[in-house]
Amino acid sequence: MTAFFQLLGFSSQSQIKTGDKIPAFSLQDQDGKTFDITRVLGKQPLVIYFYPKDETNVCTREACSFRDSFQDFQKYGALVIGISSDNVASHKHFATHHKLPFTLLSDPKNEVRKLFGVPKTFVIPGRVTYIVDKNGVVVHEFNSLRDGEKHVTESLAALKKMQ
Template sequence: MSELKEGQKAPDFSAKDQQGNTVSLDQFKGKTVVLYFYPKDDTPGCTAEACNFRDNYQGLTAQGIVVLGVSTDDEKSHDKFVNKHSLPFTLLADTDKKIVEDYGVWGEKNMYGKKYMGTNRTTFIIDENGVIAHVIKKVDTKNSTAQVLELLSTAK
């Protein structure tokens, strides 16, 4: 599993969203995409991150930014999460772990001394040409939108 870096072409993907529609990165050519990976639907950190994007969603879309969340949860779990928290953006079900592996965010984690495999919370900002412009590895779940906007404003 190689680590993706800024300046590399973002791996294309195709996955089902919370409504069973197939979504691929190719659909968003010409737009900036915030592709954020999170461990699990409806857990405290993941909910804080999703709600932060929700609360700032209009400002992001006004700048032409598309928000896509990815976890290894299934479509049904995503649908419940979206409805419970009124999330206005797309969540992708990566149940076969292809996207998390392609983006290098699937790896060993450690909680309370127990090691296990899981998704490392990471955000990729992909430019209009499908190139990774920024990688955020230390995501501030309560201020994830601010992190994204700060990087985008310094890039201009």
């Protein structure tokens, strides 16, 4: 049965949940610079959202929704980080094209996605957002492949509760 679920793209690794500490990782950002999560842990809340692909319909609406609410995230002192398997050049184009003021990280081998245990739906990479406190502990998670904009409202509500 496990092989069947892996064939469908479901991971046997458990997904990070509320109350879990996030794993340490480093990836390249849209400018080709190494982003090391351990350098920001302990300094501010984090909004880490995994999304399937740059320039696709729902992903673009989600990213633009984060952009449009960016001042609200700044008000809470939160750092917004988007992660997908797209390469650095794709992220650079996506960020420039849509004027995205936050960090996009390239995870071409899906290593960080696997560290977090982000589930797939058949062959489509999952869309999951984690709200992480200053101690690196997940205080809220939201999983919805279809409703990209709701990731923003869920994130802001969770940040408000942290105040």
